[in-house]
Amino acid sequence: MxxxxxxxxxxxxxxxxxxxxxxxxxxxxxxxxxxxxxxxxxxxxxxxxxxxxxxxxxRALHPQEGDYCAICTTDYGRLSAPWPCPTIRALDGEQPAPAPAATDATDDACCGKPPGAVCVHDVATPGQRITREQLDALRNANTPPGTVITADAVNAATDQP
Incomplete structure (x- = not known):
């Protein structure tokens, strides 16, 4: 049982x-x-x-230096990346911008800047780095549209050899 x-x-x-x-x-x-x-x-x-x-x-590897990241570069290493750099923006949760479609191409054969804009390629050759002073000279240049700024002109303006 x-x-x-x-x-x-x-x-x-x-x-x-x-x-x-x-x-x-x-x-x-x-x-x-x-x-x-x-x-x-x-x-x-x-x-x-x-x-x-x-x-x-x-974050410590990407300190801000003025308006730039002290480490990151753009344009294949020739320019310092503006602050916040892509790494810091990614850490802050910002999604990267989508790559432009082939139909979004501009008339500028250089790097997609509007016609007449000064481009780093006007002052540096591939593989050549430019200084922050040269970059600032480019940004502050009051040149008419279409003016080509050469590396010699930037160097002369910034007293850089």
């Missing part, structure tokens, strides 16, 4: 004992789930702290 109770055979004391066992089992399960949740929270907190530290290290 089985030790299993039926509705007709269970006593009040046996029913109370079953409820106590059920509560103990539920408590044990709740404690296990709580412990698992605490472990997961601790692991996530550690990962978040490590990620924040990594972001801080990347």
């Amino acid at each position: 089985s030790d299993r109770h039926t509705a007709d055979t269970i006593t009040d004391d046996a029913l109370d004992a079953l409820y106590e066992q059920l509560e103990a089992a539920e408590e044990s399960e709740a404690q296990q789930q709580l412990a698992t949740a605490r472990e997961a929270f601790a692991a996530a907190t550690t990962r978040a702290a490590r990620a924040e530290a990594a972001l801080d290290r990347v």
Whole structure:
């Protein structure tokens, strides 16, 4: 014969004992789930702290120098990237701009600047870096549209050899 109770055979004391066992089992399960949740929270907190530290290290590698990033360059290394640089913008959650479609091409054969705009290619040859002073001279040049500024002209204007 089985030790299993039926509705007709269970006593009040046996029913109370079953409820106590059920509560103990539920408590044990709740404690296990709580412990698992605490472990997961601790692991996530550690990962978040490590990620924040990594972001801080990347930010430290890209300090602002005036209006530029001290590390990043544009135009294949010839110009300093404006601040905030693409790396800092990405860390701040900014999505990169989509690449222009082939139908968005401009009439300017150089690098897509509007006609008459001064371009770095007017003052530097591929592989040649220009100084911040040269770049500032380009930005501040009051030249009529279409004027070509040569490296010699920028160097003369900024007293750079």
